[in-house]
Every structure is written in structure tokens, then in C-alpha cells.
Amino acid sequence: MQLGQPTTEVISAITRAIFSKSAVACHYESLSCGLVKGQIVPHAVFSDGLRWYVRAFDRKNKSFKSYTLTRFIKIELVNSPLKSTESVELDINWNLFCELELIPHPKLVYPKAIELDYRMNSGSMKLKVRAVFVSFLLKAWNIDYQSNSNCINLNKTLYLSNYDSVKEYIELRNN
Numbered sequence: 001m002q003l004g005q006p007t008t009e010v011i012s013a014i015t016r017a018i019f020s021k022s023a024v025a026c027h028y029e030s031l032s033c034g035l036v037k038g039q040i041v042p043h044a045v046f047s048d049g050l051r052w053y054v055r056a057f058d059r060k061n062k063s064f065k066s067y068t069l070t071r072f073i074k075i076e077l078v079n080s081p082l083k084s085t086e087s088v089e090l091d092i093n094w095n096l097f098c099e100l101e102l103i104p105h106p107k108l109v110y111p112k113a114i115e116l117d118y119r120m121n122s123g124s125m126k127l128k129v130r131a132v133f134v135s136f137l138l139k140a141w142n143i144d145y146q147s148n149s150n151c152i153n154l155n156k157t158l159y160l161s162n163y164d165s166v167k168e169y170i171e172l173r174n175n
Contacts, residue, residue: 006069
């Protein structure tokens with residue numbers, strides 16, 4: 001099953017804003033607070049494999065956030081110049097990279113199958129990703145990072161073996 005795709009109107013407005021370094025006025029349906037109206041200054045579009053997102057500066061909250069593209073209800077380009085505080089260079093969590101070390105889940109009886117699926121070398125694989133992308137990747141790939149259970153959940157075939165070095169980035173999903 002594939003989730004809904006963003007509309008042409010949304011993609012068009014976002015990409016025009018990115019290339020012209022300007023803002024969009026939008027109505028956005030937030031999971032945490034319902035309909036939100038405001039202006040954002042987008043600088044990148046990315047996917048976690050399930051959904052498409054835009055990374056942008058939120059003028060109302062004066063912070064950088066990630067937005068799900070399918071949740072925009074209304075969007076239009078505004079002729080508003082980029083302020084120095086809205087520049088992609090100041091988006092610390094976008095510009096910071098970290099390395100994830102993934103291994104077959106320790107509770108799997110036959111880990112070799114997962115090693116082959118992901119073309120792991122010596123039983124692990126390393127991914128260099130943007131800090132803001134860590135939580136998206138963990139969720140989309142269904143990666144376990146806090147295994148406390150004694151039962152095997154076959155939906156969790158990967159395990160984050162370097163949790164301690166990246167744990168501060170796991171909660172960055174909306175920041």
C-alpha cells in the first residue's frame with residue numbers, strides 16, 4: 001500500500017519557494033494541533049521511503065521544522081524576501097550528519113538473511129544521514145533501538161547498535 005502523494009500544487013509552490021529563496025503562506029493540518037495557518041521558508045524536500053517532507057523555517061515559531069507534504073491544505077508563494085535568520089545555513093540539525101550502525105536484530109535466529117538483504121559487511125552496515133533524518137529513518141525502516149523484550153518481533157529485523165552516540169537525534173522529528 002502506498003500513502004497519498006503530495007499534489008502538484010503543493011510540490012510546485014514548495015519548489016518555486018526553494019529556488020527563489022522565498023516563503024509560502026499555507027494552511028497545514030498538524031497531527032498535534034489541527035489546522036495551522038502561517039508562513040514557512042522551505043529549503044529542502046526529502047523522503048523516508050513512505051512519505052515526502054519539506055524542511056523549512058517556520059516564521060510563526062521562529063524555528064526549523066519538517067512538514068509532511070500531503071498535509072498542506074492551501075499553499076501559495078508569497079513575495080517575501082528571505083531573512084538572514086531563515087537561511088539553511090542556520091538549520092543546525094539539517095547540516096549536521098551522524099552515522100548509524102545497523103545490525104541484524106540480536107534476537108533473530110537467522111541473522112544472515114538480513115545481512116544479505118542489506119548487503120552488510122561483517123554483520124553490520126553504516127549509514128551517514130542528516131541528524132534531522134534519524135527518527136524518520138528509524139520509523140520508516142522499523143529499526144529497533146531499545147529492545148527490552150525477550151520475544152522476537154519479526155517486524156523488527158534491524159537494530160541500531162550505536163544508540164548511545166545518536167540518541168540525541170532520535171527526537172528531532174519535528175525540529
